[in-house]
Amino acid sequence: MSVNGRQVRGEVEGRTLLSTFLRDHLSLTGTHVGCDTGQCGACVVHVDGVAVKSCNMLAAEASGSSVGTIEGQAAADGTLNALQQAFQDHHGLQCGFCTPGMVMSAAALLKDNPRPSEAEVRAHLEGNLCRCTGYHNIVKAVLAASGQDVSGIAAE
Amino acid sequence: MPKDSGIGASSKRREDVRFLTGAGNYTDDINIHGQAYVHFLRSDVAHGRIVSIDTAAASAMPGVVRIFTGADFEGVGGLPCGWQVTDRHGQPMAEPGHPVLAQGKVRHVGDPIAAVVADTAEQARDAAEAIGVEIEELPAVVDMKAALAGDAARVHDDLPSNLCYDWGFVEENKAAVDAAFDTAAHVTTLELVNNRLVANPMEPRVAIGDYARATGESTLYTTSQNPHVIRLLMGAFVLGIPEHKLRVVAPDVGGGFGSKIFHYAEEAFCTFAAKAINRPVKWTSSRSEAFMSDAHGRDHVTRIELALDADNNFTAIRTETLANMGAYLSTFAPSVPTWLHGTLMAGNYKTPLIYVNVKAVFTNTVPVDAYRGAGRPEATFQLERVIDKAARELGVDPIALRRQNFVTEFPYQTPVAVVYDTGDYNATMDKLEEIADIAGFAARRAASEAKGKLRGLGVNCYIEACGIAPSNLVGQLGARAGLYDAATVRVNATGSISVMVGAHSHGQGHETAFPQVVAEMLGIDESMIEIVHGDSSKIPFGMGTYGSRSLAVCGSAMVRATEKIINKAKKIAAHLMEASEADIELKGGQFTVAGTDKSVAWGDVTLAAYVPHNYPLEDIEPGLEETAFYDPSNFTYPAGAYACEVEVDPETGKVTVERFSAADDFGNIVNPMIVSGQVHGGLGQGIGQALLENCAYDPETGQLLSASYMDYAMPRADDVPFYAVDHSCATPCTHNPLGVKGCGEAGAIGSPPAVVNAVIDALQSGGKTVAHIDMPVSPSRVWAAMNG
Ligand code: FES
Ligand code: FES
Numbered sequence: 019m020s021v022n023g024r025q026v027r028g029e030v031e032g033r034t035l036l037s038t039f040l041r042d043h044l045s046l047t048g049t050h051v052g053c054d055t056g057q058c059g060a061c062v063v064h065v066d067g068v069a070v071k072s073c074n075m076l077a078a079e080a081s082g083s084s085v086g087t088i089e090g091q092a093a094a095d096g097t098l099n100a101l102q103q104a105f106q107d108h109h110g111l112q113c114g115f116c117t118p119g120m121v122m123s124a125a126a127l128l129k130d131n132p133r134p135s136e137a138e139v140r141a142h143l144e145g146n147l148c149r150c151t152g153y154h155n156i157v158k159a160v161l162a163a164s165g166q167d168v169s170g171i172a173a174e
Numbered sequence: 175m176p177k178d179s180g181i182g183a184s185s186k187r188r189e190d191v192r193f194l195t196g197a198g199n200y201t202d203d204i205n206i207h208g209q210a211y212v213h214f215l216r217s218d219v220a221h222g223r224i225v226s227i228d229t230a231a232a233s234a235m236p237g238v239v240r241i242f243t244g245a246d247f248e249g250v251g252g253l254p255c256g257w258q259v260t261d262r263h264g265q266p267m268a269e270p271g272h273p274v275l276a277q278g279k280v281r282h283v284g285d286p287i288a289a290v291v292a293d294t295a296e297q298a299r300d301a302a303e304a305i306g307v308e309i310e311e312l313p314a315v316v317d318m319k320a321a322l323a324g325d326a327a328r329v330h331d332d333l334p335s336n337l338c339y340d341w342g343f344v345e346e347n348k349a350a351v352d353a354a355f356d357t358a359a360h361v362t363t364l365e366l367v368n369n370r371l372v373a374n375p376m377e378p379r380v381a382i383g384d385y386a387r388a389t390g391e392s393t394l395y396t397t398s399q400n401p402h403v404i405r406l407l408m409g410a411f412v413l414g415i416p417e418h419k420l421r422v423v424a425p426d427v428g429g430g431f432g433s434k435i436f437h438y439a440e441e442a443f444c445t446f447a448a449k450a451i452n453r454p455v456k457w458t459s460s461r462s463e464a465f466m467s468d469a470h471g472r473d474h475v476t477r478i479e480l481a482l483d484a485d486n487n488f489t490a491i492r493t494e495t496l497a498n499m500g501a502y503l504s505t506f507a508p509s510v511p512t513w514l515h516g517t518l519m520a521g522n523y524k525t526p527l528i529y530v531n532v533k534a535v536f537t538n539t540v541p542v543d544a545y546r547g548a549g550r551p552e553a554t555f556q557l558e559r560v561i562d563k564a565a566r567e568l569g570v571d572p573i574a575l576r577r578q579n580f581v582t583e584f585p586y587q588t589p590v591a592v593v594y595d596t597g598d599y600n601a602t603m604d605k606l607e608e609i610a611d612i613a614g615f616a617a618r619r620a621a622s623e624a625k626g627k628l629r630g631l632g633v634n635c636y637i638e639a640c641g642i643a644p645s646n647l648v649g650q651l652g653a654r655a656g657l658y659d660a661a662t663v664r665v666n667a668t669g670s671i672s673v674m675v676g677a678h679s680h681g682q683g684h685e686t687a688f689p690q691v692v693a694e695m696l697g698i699d700e701s702m703i704e705i706v707h708g709d710s711s712k713i714p715f716g717m718g719t720y721g722s723r724s725l726a727v728c729g730s731a732m733v734r735a736t737e738k739i740i741n742k743a744k745k746i747a748a749h750l751m752e753a754s755e756a757d758i759e760l761k762g763g764q765f766t767v768a769g770t771d772k773s774v775a776w777g778d779v780t781l782a783a784y785v786p787h788n789y790p791l792e793d794i795e796p797g798l799e800e801t802a803f804y805d806p807s808n809f810t811y812p813a814g815a816y817a818c819e820v821e822v823d824p825e826t827g828k829v830t831v832e833r834f835s836a837a838d839d840f841g842n843i844v845n846p847m848i849v850s851g852q853v854h855g856g857l858g859q860g861i862g863q864a865l866l867e868n869c870a871y872d873p874e875t876g877q878l879l880s881a882s883y884m885d886y887a888m889p890r891a892d893d894v895p896f897y898a899v900d901h902s903c904a905t906p907c908t909h910n911p912l913g914v915k916g917c918g919e920a921g922a923i924g925s926p927p928a929v930v931n932a933v934i935d936a937l938q939s940g941g942k943t944v945a946h947i948d949m950p951v952s953p954s955r956v957w958a959a960m961n962g
Contacts, residue, residue, distance in 0.1 A: 089197075114193025136896075141891075141892050147883070150376075
């Protein structure tokens with residue numbers, strides 16, 4: 019498969035999850051694992067452009083696919099992309115554990131729906147748990163990244 | 175004008191860049207060459223006697239290095255409890271042992287029985303399944319009332335009952351409180367449950383033990399809020415490793431909310447096993463394991479009574495609470511229902527007489543300990559619910575009833591030991607009425623009703639005791655640790671600064687906010703300052719982060735150390751400018767001599783300290799590095815007023831939070847953006863407790879029913895609204911140098927009663943005579959209350 023544009027190969031047991039392959043075999047530890055029931059979304063990556071929970075997919079199933087992870091989101095010189103920058107500007111993360119999954123999920127939303135409403139953002143992120151932010155600044159960051167004016171949304 | 179740097183600026187968080195690019199370094203991201211993996215075989219019954227454990231077949235499986243059981247820990251210390259509560263009769267609490275791996279009995283679902291160490295995680299898991307365990311099942315003790323019955327099975331055979339302690343506070347006030355109830359004009363009574371919760375930081379716990387035979391040094395990498403507390407507890411009480419041979423590292427930690435304060439068996443196990451097999455040992459919790467091994471929170475059953483006189487003044491409060499300890503005493507468990515709960519029962523009100531009784535109970539459930547707010551949410555919930563109920567019974571406005579009884583003069587000595595140093599509860603209530611647009615509620619209710627929905631408004635106040643804590647005071651109350659903190663400010667030769675702090679950041683943004691303080695004091699750029707935390711080999715012996723203490727306690731230590739730096743730097747500057755030290759001023763990173771145009775820059779002075787060619791070596795030492803320890807003289811008392819508006823669908827009972835507003839007084843604020851974020855997060859958790867979350871056990875078998883995100887309802891993005899938060903009402907703390915109070919727990923403390931008050935208001939507006947619904951206020955409970 020290709021990961022963040024780089025060709026990678028690996029031999030894995032049949033039961034190895036894509037999340038495990040990324041973390042343990044490729045040392046791409048930005049993809050996190052927060053549950054074992056496919057509910058938290060910390061592990062979301064892109065497979066052939068679609069957001070998937072990498073804990074819900076076998077590494078073998080992604081064979082031949084193009085996989086995108088949080089490590090591949092910023093520019094080569096380290097400049098954050100617009101969505102990442104919006105998360106920083108609007109304090110959309112605290113402990114950072116849910117953040118890779120949130121960013122990857124939100125990126126998929128904005129690709130399909132470049133100007134989502136607040137309700138659409140909330141509905142789309144329903145599969146991504148965050149325990150730190152109360153979601154306020156995450157939703158705000160995603161709206162801001164889509165170019166919408168968020169200055170009317172209360173507070174810092 | 176908002177500032178763009180220093181104290182009061184919403185500086186963007188520097189830690190974000192690594193988290194946003196996948197470059198964080200969480201414990202599970204650490205892999206040590208040659209590491210083995212451990213899998214814990216955990217009890218699937220709530221209570222039973224271990225008859226036999228057969229590890230022969232499992233030991234022969236591929237990759238298995240060694241299998242440990244309780245027998246391997248004979249002679250090793252158990253997990254210690256850090257707080258001893260003394261009961262109403264002057265007796266110490268019952269304090270049962272807590273072995274690292276179960277010995278003789280299992281006492282809750284999830285109690286570890288055996289640990290398989292193998293070359294890979296999969297091999298360890300596979301082998302664990304091959305261990306043969308025979309357990310003679312015993313009756314499970316689940317319900318607290320039943321646990322206290324004379325014929326109840328005992329969780330600990332060596333204790334006379336399942337009672338941990340029977341605590342009275344203030345015991346000397348009991349007769350006067352009872353008398354006040356006898357003469358009250360009105361008494362409002364409420365029985366309620368504060369639901370059991372699971373903290374659920376998104377990062378599950380991880381521990382990696384490493385041992386260097388050549389030096390005899392052990393290192394533990396762990397998901398902790400307080401590496402030095404773990405070093406102290408595990409080194410001194412469990413494994414007998416002296417501090418200089420034990421390093422504890424808590425790198426990036428993915429949230430804690432209290433659950434990562436405590437010293438856990440898995441930490442001790444990995445440290446112990448790494449030495450035993452002379453190989454690093456790693457454990458990564460699955461979420462399912464987290465549900466049955468992370469300390470849970472809350473779980474109180476309370477009866478509260480409020481006495482009022484004929485003019486609606488509060489005259490007395492009397493409470494009886496059963497508090498669940500679970501099967502063992504977690505690190506700070508005994509303090510939560512007592513000193514973190516009873517001392518807050520005055521709330522924001524000048525009730526002269528208060529008596530709190532708490533019976534702590536052992537049950538066959540996971541240990542219960544501090545969770546965001548810890549004791550203070552339990553106090554706030556019952557008090558603010560009973561006040562609301564009283565207002566409804568008396569037909570008075572709930573806000574007016576609160577205002578009438580507010581404490582308005584400070585310092586205020588409560589009847590429950592603590593002294594509030596400062597506050598202005600009318601100011602936060604005024605601010606709340608403004609930001610919540612309470613005047614506009616009637617119109618919004620009419621609009622909801624036009625859609626066939628019921629709409630309710632709930633308001634409450636809260637106060638909390640933070641900045642935990644004055645060591646001499648908590649020592650008298652049973653704490654077995656000091657609760658000061660420490661900081662070392664290391665100024666480098668070129669003027670850049672490393673600040674080593676005892677506080678730990680796991681979402682709070684210390685790496686951004688702490689430099690703002692030092693930058694402001696020195697007049698230099700924030701980017702010249704970095705914060706080092708989380709590694710006991712790099713930082714001074716501080717006590718970590720919990721109880722909204724980081725800035726109030728560790729930040730104060732950092733201020734004191736920086737003051738020492740300034741004093742010394744002024745001496746050096748005086749020498750360089752051949753002036754009197756008393757005339758030296760530091761402003762904007764420049765030292766000047768008052769009344770002259772002489773000046774030297776910050777960097778000139780720092781360089782002179784390390785290249786002391788022209789330097790008063792006979793008077794002062796070279797170098798520029800100072801440490802300070804700070805022990806607070808009192809708690810801090812953040813307070814505020816919260817409002818929630820809900821819509822209730824009468825067809826389904828579903829509650830939707832339409833608006834939530836929070837007006838807080840946190841004293842001075844260093845980074846308003848971070849403070850708002852802390853409040854948002856607390857609100858999310860408080861709304862979660864009020865509407866969604868519940869950790870349930872089967873009352874007969876003690877099986878954990880909510881053991882994954884399928885059954886434990888976490889708040890999600892579409893369960894909450896945008897919040898309106900304000901912290902412009904500021905009465906600075908009077909006893910710490912920054913005037914800060916702490917903001918980490920407020921949202922979780924202040925929000926549950928507002929939500930429930932709002933639901934009751936909505937139902938009553940629909941003509942229902944519902945007085946109370948227990949949390950979580952689920953659609954089925956609301957529907958039952960409406961139709962029952
Ligand atoms: S790790 Fe939780 S959904 Fe994948
Ligand atoms: S930022 Fe901590 S879980 Fe979302």
